[in-house]
Amino acid sequence: MLFLLYRGIGQTRGIQMVTRRAKAIALAALLLLAHGCSQDQSSEEPARDIVQIAGDLYRAQDGAHFTVYLVTPDGIILADPLNADFADWLRTELESRHGVPVRYVLYSHHHWDHAAGARIFDATATLIGHKNFPIALAEGIAGFPVQVTITDTNGDGGLDRSEAIGDAAAAFDELDTNNDDFVTGAEILADVLAPEVLYSDHMTVNLGGKTVELIHPGPSHSIDTTVLLFPEERTIYGVDFLNVKRLALGFPGTGTLDEWIASLRQVEALDFDIVSPGHSSVGTKADFTAYREFFEDLRETVNGAMTSGTSLEDLLASDALAEYDDLPNYVPQRDRNIEDAYNLLVSAPD
Numbered sequence: 001m002l003f004l005l006y007r008g009i010g011q012t013r014g015i016q017m018v019t020r021r022a023k024a025i026a027l028a029a030l031l032l033l034a035h036g037c038s039q040d041q042s043s044e045e046p047a048r049d050i051v052q053i054a055g056d057l058y059r060a061q062d063g064a065h066f067t068v069y070l071v072t073p074d075g076i077i078l079a080d081p082l083n084a085d086f087a088d089w090l091r092t093e094l095e096s097r098h099g100v101p102v103r104y105v106l107y108s109h110h111h112w113d114h115a116a117g118a119r120i121f122d123a124t125a126t127l128i129g130h131k132n133f134p135i136a137l138a139e140g141i142a143g144f145p146v147q148v149t150i151t152d153t154n155g156d157g158g159l160d161r162s163e164a165i166g167d168a169a170a171a172f173d174e175l176d177t178n179n180d181d182f183v184t185g186a187e188i189l190a191d192v193l194a195p196e197v198l199y200s201d202h203m204t205v206n207l208g209g210k211t212v213e214l215i216h217p218g219p220s221h222s223i224d225t226t227v228l229l230f231p232e233e234r235t236i237y238g239v240d241f242l243n244v245k246r247l248a249l250g251f252p253g254t255g256t257l258d259e260w261i262a263s264l265r266q267v268e269a270l271d272f273d274i275v276s277p278g279h280s281s282v283g284t285k286a287d288f289t290a291y292r293e294f295f296e297d298l299r300e301t302v303n304g305a306m307t308s309g310t311s312l313e314d315l316l317a318s319d320a321l322a323e324y325d326d327l328p329n330y331v332p333q334r335d336r337n338i339e340d341a342y343n344l345l346v347s348a349p350d
């Protein structure tokens with residue numbers, strides 16, 4: 001089922017953000033020169049790269065964030081734009097490498113660090129997202145977005161500098177468009193355009209003889225999650241709730257633990273060989289199965305602790321889930337996942 005929507009949130013502000021970013025980069029370059037060209041990682045552009053996954057499907061990187069795109073004779077189907085600065089770089093790369101315009105932008109979800117910057121492709125592309133995308137976007141603007149890196153811990157309705165971590169800390173000044181040292185939901189989501197076409201459970205996009213399936217696996221990381229299936233390339237793309245070879249950064253956004261696992265099982269039932277997540281490594285279907293099994297082990301572990309009256313503190317201090325300690329982000333994510341699961345199950349209705 002399709003819905004047509006309007007767009008146009010914060011376009012002028014988005015352009016200002018690019019200008020501010022360009023100024024910040026120029027200033028950082030000057031400072032680097034003034035300090036004798038020392039290696040200051042914080043002032044460098046994020047690592048950017050494009051690699052071929054399978055057939056005409058490619059993976060593009062912006063630091064810790066990844067997207068994918070499929071090249072067809074009639075244009076390109078792009079997943080998340082990530083941000084305007086990256087999208088501008090990507091558009092130039094796509095023109096020189098493939099010589100066809102982006103015809104579709106397929107959003108994984110509305111979060112600012114994946115969905116911003118689609119205006120770069122807006123002149124040629126149709127933007128598509130789940131029907132809950134504009135609802136989640138409006139809620140994030142009116143209230144505050146639910147994301148691990150931008151938690152409003154003191155509950156004052158925005159992000160203080162001390163509350164921002166990771167990429168949100170790095171982008172704090174860029175996001176703080178009115179320079180009041182306080183970032184609102186409206187500022188964070190200013191450069192996220194709402195989709196022009198919405199779908200509910202499943203949608204197929206065809207272009208130039210190629211196909212992409214959009215699947216909504218239910219509530220998990222967000223209420224508007226979309227997983228992309230590229231049937232011919234036997235690859236899936238999903239963001240934040242979908243990982244391989246590492247633990248989830250934090251969970252869940254909106255669903256219960258059971259819903260999160262049900263979403264993973266729904267994705268696992270799709271016909272694919274390759275997993276291309278929004279963060280970290282590419283993996284196989286077996287890697288994805290192992291990722292889902294972690295959540296089931298986590299649920300069993302936490303359920304068992306609660307049944308036996310083990311406190312959260314004692315559970316954290318135990319060797320529970322130690323069999324996953326070879327994963328690169330086991331510390332600190334094992335503890336965070338246990339805490340999230342424990343708190344969720346404590347608050348879950350019977």
Ligand SMILES: [Zn+2]
Nearest residue numbers: 109111221240
């Ligand atoms: Zn997210």
